[in-house]
Amino acid sequence: MKKSIIFIVVAMLCLLFKAYGQGLPIQNIKPLAIGDKVPEIVFEKILNGNKQPISLSSLKGKAVILDFWATWCSACIKGFPHMQELQQKYGKNLQVLLIGDSVRDTEEKLTKFLLDREKDGSPLTLPVAYNDLLTKLLFPHKMFPHYVWIGADRRVKAITRGIEVTDINVDRFVAGLELSLPKKDL
Template identity: 50%
Template sequence: MKKITIAIVMAVLCLNFSAYAQQKPSPSKYQIGYKIPDIQFYNILNHNSNKAKLSDFRNKAILLDFWATWCGSCIKSFPKMDSLQQQFSKHLQVILIAGSSLDNQQKIQNFLEKFKMEHPNFSLPMALANPGTKALFQSGVLPHYVWIGHDRKIKAITSADEVTQANLERLVAGLPLQLPIKEAYHGQ
């Protein structure tokens, strides 16, 4: 009888853990259409100031590029992102956000110094995610892009495949974006 009770308890626990594992994590606080508060970025590297707010980039669309020093596909896209930033410089600001808990300011600084040896004209600002950006835009799979229009409303949340010249032209022109939504996950 004791063995049967233990077996039943184990079966119920397995079912509960299985159901828990299949639950989708709750999405980030802000989704497409929501207006973003005036987020403050601190300790920005590769920028004319070590801090900035979204409002500092008035009249520009913003592309937040969440990355990590250990994410090879993120880093591989940096030259493309830098090129797109230069192409749309009057109407767009790309901001690289190091969102991994494994990265800190010193690690990002070291990474940037090495990266700029191979890419001396690299100009994208890099910021370490702060509690505000982590709370708003939680992403488990990197790279992760949040597209913000001139009106500071989220226009899209995507993966790297959607970051194209044509889609950025639509963003900076204020046209609707019909891009597939990348699911935002908790946990980094």
């Protein structure tokens, strides 16, 4: 038990230093609200595809949906095909990023999940970012799935549940039109 606590403390300190290394003093990081400008985020650990880090600045001009999920969340997994369809439909104008940040999911668990999907013929083509502390601080949540909609102007446009991720809403979002979606509670 004592070793586990020490490991968790050391891991959290490492993550805090990573966020600080992105130029954001930890004490200044506050949860973002709808309308807030999103600071630069670099997703260092991408577990599939070309596994290269992805930064928000590299997605300039694209609308972004951050899809927070967990391997044990059946609603999250059920939504993946729709998210992949949206990515294909709006390819040049939209980037969907799956964010695996459940405390119960390790990097190994997520990697195994991705490999199992490949083996069963339903691979995930969307980038999967692992355990990014900065997104946990900026977009806190207790329940999955959790969607954060970031406009091409890098402002938070919506924070929703899965039910709001419809073709009509994504059409409006990608077009840069106003969204009036119910905000998801943590």
